[in-house]
Amino acid sequence: MGQMDLRSAVAEVIGLQALYSSSNTDDMKRRGALIRKAIPNALSQIQPLLAESAGVEIGDLLIEGRDATGMKAQIPWVRFGSRKASPRATVGWYVVLLFGQAGAGAYLALAHGSTQFRHGAFVPRSDEELSQLMAWGRARLSRSLPNDPRLVPNVKLGSVGALARSYEKSCVVAYQYSAAELPDDAGLQRDMTTLAGLLRQLYDAERLGQTPSATDPSVRDAEEAGAVISRPTSTQGGQGFALSADERRAIELRAMRLATTRLQELGFRVEDVSKMGSFDLLATRGDETVRVEVKGTTGNLGAILLTANEVQLHLKAYPANALMVVHGIELVERDGSPLAVGGTLQSWMPWALDIDLLKGITFKYQLA
Template identity: 40%
Template sequence: MDDLLGNVLDLQGAWTASNTDEMRKRGVHIRQDLPAVLKEHSSALAEALGVTVEELGVEGRDGTGLKTEIPWVRVCGREQSPSATTGWYVVYLFSAGGDRVYLSLNQGTTVWTGGDFKARKVEDLRARVGWAMPFLAQQMAERVELNQEISLGARTPLGRGYEPGNVVAFEYSRDALPSQQVLINDLLYMVSLLRAVYDAELVAPHIPGDPAPEVREAEQSAAVVAGRRSRRATRPTRSGQGFRLTAAERRAIERRSVHVATPFFEAQGWTVKDVGDRESFDLLLKRGEERLHAEVKGTTSAGHDVILTRAEVEKQRRYYPANALVVVHSIVLDRAAEEPIASGGVLHCTSPWEIADEDLTVISYAYRTAVSNQNPVPGVQTPLSVLANGSRRLEQDRDASRSDVRE
């Protein structure tokens, strides 16, 4: 195995996007030879990761068509990380100059939006790293040789993108590659760290740096309703990539957000009435002759994005300036009990709340086709025309009873 790593590093100096003889040799090592060696240890790797051999993923990539500057070979749980763009995994990353290779606990540097992949922001990747580190502290205590930063010397954005995704890594110099036994022992150790991250994901309602669960769920639901097909599951059941809140969890978060917002307004002299079960807003506030219509959003995320229905947007624009948006973010969700319990939360209030078009992101459209206005004639093809008054909609996957009333 050390010989194979050395061979790949020696070929790195000849990197080109074209499929030259050197790049073909490199591709065989990355896609075939190295994965084959790792698969010889499948049983031990699967045990260290806490999965079956069938659930263990081992693969290498060096680019489809054009050759990538930084090739990689990774080990993962197939369910937790169905592709290298999602989830956490352990990966060999070869430096551009061929002077070193890293064995890195890393992560997907893009995120699925329900219709496409978007590059994650560096600050989001680092936030995810910061979330993972406390779960690894005890296991890492005696491994002083671990690196929290890696430097691949890449010239391409894709190659540089791996660096902020690193949690911890072993660095192996080309001039001092360890023996195969040391390499395998290090790999088993890193896979045990990966298992700790997977276990932490199971109980995490939200991971810093990830989109809010409500936003991701709405995007995925909109994609499903629109009939979009995906080559990948939108959400591995054990992964942090796109967790779907249950109806009970959504109710617990909603109740908590209203519970936090109510005393906030009462302290300002408002009389607070919860009208969320029959109006397109949550709290009706009265203070003398004053009226305020407050929309309350609760989330386990940092609260940078929330979901609004079309009715909420239209009504709040009519209520302005006698309106308010209350976001109760960073709510803690405990799933250990029979019924989920929401606690904590940080309140942020905007009042008056003016909704600008540039602050809205369209998740899906309702499109009126010509089919609804014409009687089809057998054997005659009727062209569809684009209607200027096609309605634009912001979708929210809400508790059915509340959604029906509001819409």
């Protein structure tokens, strides 16, 4: 198959949907060639533009098309997104071309993985989970959505199949295309870069642990590092959203600043001992001495990461100890460097560390 322009390939697939068969007919063979080769090849011509708009490296931009898992699929698709953040269509956020059944046209959608692979089959995610993700995504992007009448909040693929319904429920926003009103290549590229820019915002939020049910970034990074250490030859990747050293330092400084201010408001004299011991702040007030652990996160209040030394120290120090966590910190850029602002402080004074709530990520096992 020679190089086709994007519009022609998309239009032909829309037409072939009227001839759908679950068998590998000549029409379905042609559709498969368009989905798996022609459209991805056309997108690869604008790969640098898509990668830049999505905020990912060119080598990380995944472009793929699928039209069958066994029998020919009723709803074929072509998608692009971060290989690290969305290694499979069942995982993470991406931009996808979804082709409806005859008469339904096509949609270019900002979507999230709508299924999970369980017991040898793709199983739709729960309505509750998809609803929570879509509501969060729309709220997150509410100020950035362009005022374009072609953008629709609901996708209707014209199929009663379970997977089609899951696709419909997993789209935040989409451009709707009919065969008669399909944009030219330049128009399709503009729509793709617009959605790629929105995708970038969702990737940033995931990296900062701000999505529903997200794990604190430091815990997430430790879990993924532990998985790499224990399975160094595994090809199973994590989310690929590690914070930079400068970002982590900015978050740490913001948390320490807010914790210090709160302690001073309570009448404590505060000393930063984070570089010398297994806790962060030494707070004294008269004859009272408190060892304070400080944690900061861009995510919601949830799990925190503790070293073995920190655990042992606070078990022994109780009740002359405290835990202070600043969550919901925001990262902004100032003069080319990350700056942490905002955040909500929550304190446990004293902190009765519950060993039943500890979960090991990695262990050292001494052999000799």
